[in-house]
Amino acid sequence: MKQAAITAVGHYVPEKRLTNADLEQMVDTSDEWIRTRTGIRERRIAADDEATSDMAAEAARELIRKNGVDPAAIDAIVVGTVTPDMLFPATACLIQEKIGAENAWGFDLSAACSGFMYALATGARFIESGQHEKVLVVGADTMSSIIDYEDRSTCILFGDGAGAVLLEPDDEYGVTDIEQGIDATDWEQLCMLAGGSRRPASPETVEKKLHVLRQDGRPVFKRAVSKMAEITEGIMERGDLAAEDVRYLVPHQANERIISATADSVGLPMERVMLNIDRYGNTTAATIPLCLADYEDDLRPGDNLVLVAFGGGFTWSAAHIRWAYNGLDV
Ligand code: ACO
Numbered sequence: 001m002k003q004a005a006i007t008a009v010g011h012y013v014p015e016k017r018l019t020n021a022d023l024e025q026m027v028d029t030s031d032e033w034i035r036t037r038t039g040i041r042e043r044r045i046a047a048d049d050e051a052t053s054d055m056a057a058e059a060a061r062e063l064i065r066k067n068g069v070d071p072a073a074i075d076a077i078v079v080g081t082v083t084p085d086m087l088f089p090a091t092a093c094l095i096q097e098k099i100g101a102e103n104a105w106g107f108d109l110s111a112a113c114s115g116f117m118y119a120l121a122t123g124a125r126f127i128e129s130g131q132h133e134k135v136l137v138v139g140a141d142t143m144s145s146i147i148d149y150e151d152r153s154t155c156i157l158f159g160d161g162a163g164a165v166l167l168e169p170d171d172e173y174g175v176t177d178i179e180q181g182i183d184a185t186d187w188e189q190l191c192m193l194a195g196g197s198r199r200p201a202s203p204e205t206v207e208k209k210l211h212v213l214r215q216d217g218r219p220v221f222k223r224a225v226s227k228m229a230e231i232t233e234g235i236m237e238r239g240d241l242a243a244e245d246v247r248y249l250v251p252h253q254a255n256e257r258i259i260s261a262t263a264d265s266v267g268l269p270m271e272r273v274m275l276n277i278d279r280y281g282n283t284t285a286a287t288i289p290l291c292l293a294d295y296e297d298d299l300r301p302g303d304n305l306v307l308v309a310f311g312g313g314f315t316w317s318a319a320h321i322r323w324a325y326n327g328l329d330v
Helices: 020-026 031-038 052-067 091-099 112-128 203-207 217-238 256-265 284-298
Strands: 003-012 016-019 042-045 076-080 105-109 135-142 160-170 174-182 248-251 304-311 315-322
Touching (some): 003 052, 003 112, 003 174, 020 031, 052 091, 076 112, 091 135, 105 112, 112 160, 112 284, 112 304, 112 315, 174 217
Parallel strands (some): 248 304
Antiparallel strands (some): 003 160, 304 315
């Protein structure tokens, strides 16, 4: 069976920076608190006329431009996001139109911070089954559109961005193993309560601020630490990978303390952990492809990567990838 290899990467973050110093002017917080509790220094914020499909299309355009990909050859577009431009049409349809992928079909899937991983798992199956030759997998979120900038416990965490990878069949390299899970116990600890079919938008939902992300940070933190460690250990055991075999751990960027606890649990030093939370914060479905884009020059074909994410739902996923792409030779 062919594997689904990542053969190209693209990314996009908006120009505007929201620094910890800016947040000190907006809510009762401090740069020191934010840095020591989360590792974040600044995040990017979309322009007023910029939505998720715009950022995702920019990431896809970068991937296309750098690698000479013909947009018309893309068979499918799978998008992980919790902040689609609107409930429908799907962000995938809007991206298809913006990048001229005229022969592609596609859809969005909702798995919060595990969104990119679920999209990767789905895209990989289309390649492995032989149904498709080129699948564009996107993780993109405009978190600033669902954040309450008066809530200091959440507004310091999130930022906006988009990342994309291209999957193609390969005999040797690719997604070697991927697992995912869900558990809705205590889902209220991390959610957006209104705007769906249970509580459609109304003056009351707006007045009660139900159209923004809410999170009980401490229990989510505990759960994230234990699940990220458990599934990272599990995927390494299944792939017979010792710590020294792993070139990089690629963790969802929710909190640097969660990331370092995960790395510790499998004996990986922080030099072999992809980290960009200091510059982008938590961009939800975009964190993992943004990491891949930041570190791609440092990767060589055959490198073992362990990807891991945990988020609202609750959702989680871990994967073992043998890297195929060196950024030059596709
Ligand atoms: N500035 C200053 N003080 C603050 C701030 C702030 N920005 N935010 C909260 N505090 C205060 C609290 O009010 C509390 O004060 P108290 O003790 O007087 O009540 C104190 O700091 C400690 O608050 P905690 O919430 O316990 O702080 P904690 O160390 O847990 O850090 C954080 C909070 C950063 C949110 C952490 O809990 C976290 O990272 N949680 C998990 C995030 C995550 O992984 N989410 C899943 C992915 S996101 C997704 O799927 C969309």
